[in-house]
Amino acid sequence: MTKDNKNEPDKYDHLLTLSNQVARSSVAVIDAMSQRGAVKGEEMSTLGKLRDDAVQIIQVVENIQQEKAMEE
Secondary structure (H helix, E strand, O other): OOOOOOHHHHHHHHHHHHHHHHHHHHHHHHHHHHHOOOOOHHHHHHHHHHHHHHHHHHHHHHHHHHHHHHHO
16 A cells, blocks of 8 residues: 655644644633633643643644744
8 A cells, every 4th residue: 555645744734733723722712711710720730731731732833843944
């Protein structure tokens, strides 16, 4: 079975873009919820971990995009 390598960069770029959008939206929603007092205290650590993970995704995607731009 052969792979169509022409589609791989498009899939990879789409994954990066989608991951970045989801991560940024997640951070925005969590920040808005916490500012409005919409979560219980026991939920804060879980949401904090989710927010930290989303920030890491944003940083990784930005690093990959910067490296890609430097190669072009």
